[in-house]
Amino acid sequence: xxxxxxxxxxxxxxxxxxxxxxxxxxxxxxxxxxxxxxxxxxxxxxxxxxxxxxxxxxxxxxxxxxxxxxxxxxxxxxxxxxxxxxxxxxxxxxxxxxxxxxxxxxxxxxxxxxxxxxxxxxxxxxxxxxxxxxxxxxxxx
Amino acid sequence: xxxxxxxxxxxxxxxxxxxxxxxxxxxxxxxxxxxxxxxxxxxxxxxxxxxxxxxxxxxxxxxxxxxxxxxxxxxxxxxxxxxxxxxxxxxxxxxxxxxxxxxxxxxxxxxxxxxxxxxxxxxxxxxxxxxxxxxxxxxxx
DNA sequence: CTATTTATATCGTAACGCGATATAAGTCAA
DNA sequence: TTGACTTATATCGCGTTACGATATAAATAG
Numbered sequence: 001x002x003x004x005x006x007x008x009x010x011x012x013x014x015x016x017x018x019x020x021x022x023x024x025x026x027x028x029x030x031x032x033x034x035x036x037x038x039x040x041x042x043x044x045x046x047x048x049x050x051x052x053x054x055x056x057x058x059x060x061x062x063x064x065x066x067x068x069x070x071x072x073x074x075x076x077x078x079x080x081x082x083x084x085x086x087x088x089x090x091x092x093x094x095x096x097x098x099x100x101x102x103x104x105x106x107x108x109x110x111x112x113x114x115x116x117x118x119x120x121x122x123x124x125x126x127x128x129x130x131x132x133x134x135x136x137x138x139x140x141x
Numbered sequence: 142x143x144x145x146x147x148x149x150x151x152x153x154x155x156x157x158x159x160x161x162x163x164x165x166x167x168x169x170x171x172x173x174x175x176x177x178x179x180x181x182x183x184x185x186x187x188x189x190x191x192x193x194x195x196x197x198x199x200x201x202x203x204x205x206x207x208x209x210x211x212x213x214x215x216x217x218x219x220x221x222x223x224x225x226x227x228x229x230x231x232x233x234x235x236x237x238x239x240x241x242x243x244x245x246x247x248x249x250x251x252x253x254x255x256x257x258x259x260x261x262x263x264x265x266x267x268x269x270x271x272x273x274x275x276x277x278x279x280x281x282x
Numbered sequence: 283c284t285a286t287t288t289a290t291a292t293c294g295t296a297a298c299g300c301g302a303t304a305t306a307a308g309t310c311a312a
Numbered sequence: 313t314t315g316a317c318t319t320a321t322a323t324c325g326c327g328t329t330a331c332g333a334t335a336t337a338a339a340t341a342g
Contacts, residue, residue, distance in 0.1 A: 009197070011256070012191045012256060013194055015192055015256055015259060015260065016193065019188060020189070020207055022163065024209065027209050039298095041297090047156055048157055048160070051155075051157025051158070052154075059320090060320060060321090061319065066157070067164065068164045068165065068168050069299075070299070071320075071321095072299095072300090072321075073298080073300070075320070095318095095319085096307075096309080097319040098320080099319085099320065099321095115152070115156055118156060119152065119277055122156075122277050123277060123278050126277065129270070129274060130275075133271055134267075136263050136267065182328090182330095200288080201288075210331095211330075213289085213290075213331090213332095214329080214331070216289070216291085217330085218330095220290095236288085237339045238287060238289070238339045239287095239288065239289080240288085240289065
């Protein structure tokens with residue numbers, strides 16, 4: 001009986017299949033964003049803003065954290081979004097240091113369509129992903 | 142009752158949370174690879190080779206497809222892996238045009254450790270991911 | 283023998299985020 | 313009020329990666 005640290009061929013295949021599925025999803029997402037006329041990163045940002053827990057505007061720092069970016073990389077991303085009129089900046093009322101970023105009408109529209117498509121896609125691949133996650137969990141434990 | 146195309150705040154939050162979880166996993170993976178002394182892309186390649194269904198050596202074209210890369214981008218990636226003695230090239234016996242790429246001992250070792258860590262991490266986050274996938278599927282349908 | 287497939291090679295390009303560093307403005311606590 | 317900290321902005325060059333375009337070589341297949 002193999003020790004739990006030792007991975008067999010099946011485990012490698014499962015891990016690889018999981019990453020393969022993720023890459024395909026990400027590729028789908030990138031192509032959908034490009035087709036919608038925005039970059040994948042911009043799409044990610046719109047979703048992170050609109051989908052922020054309990055709010056629909058976020059500070060620059062919050063966005064950076066949600067996107068796993070450095071602060072000043074987020075600033076640059078927001079600059080590009082503002083230039084495309086997809087989001088707006090507004091100073092926070094409660095803390096003058098903070099800037100709140102929210103979607104414009106254009107941003108909302110773009111995100112709506114993309115999100116519907118993503119939800120459809122995810123529903124398609126969810127069974128496979130769940131299956132792979134389950135496989136990773138239960139063998140050789 | 143909202144139409145299935147219309148997404149509510151909750152759906153955006155779920156989509157965003159899913160992407161956030163993915164980004165965190167990917168970041169974990171990147172840091173693990175760097176800590177192991179290889180680039181994230183090299184790690185992906187090692188896994189794709191060792192985890193290829195039914196085999197543990199793959200052609201350049203197969204690797205490109207599994208990594209969702211262009212053919213000649215895969216060639217470059219393999220060049221770097223060979224330079225680091227993580228994989229070897231060998232001509233295919235059955236088709237002289239093809240080149241089979243397989244892991245060296247060093248490659249095996251690096252991948253083993255990384256894969257064990259990844260499996261642990263995935264087991265941790267699997268419940269959350271599954272939950273999010275389920276949420277995406279069942280509401281407003 | 284010709285057309286196709288597979289891999290390799292080279293070139294420049296483009297995107298993206300990073301580290302380093304600096305500035306400005308607001309907050310907060312002593 | 314002063315001084316330390318936080319937050320956002322700005323600028324610089326760098327490094328990594330993958331890409332398109334294009335060409336070549338070798339092997340296969342019809």
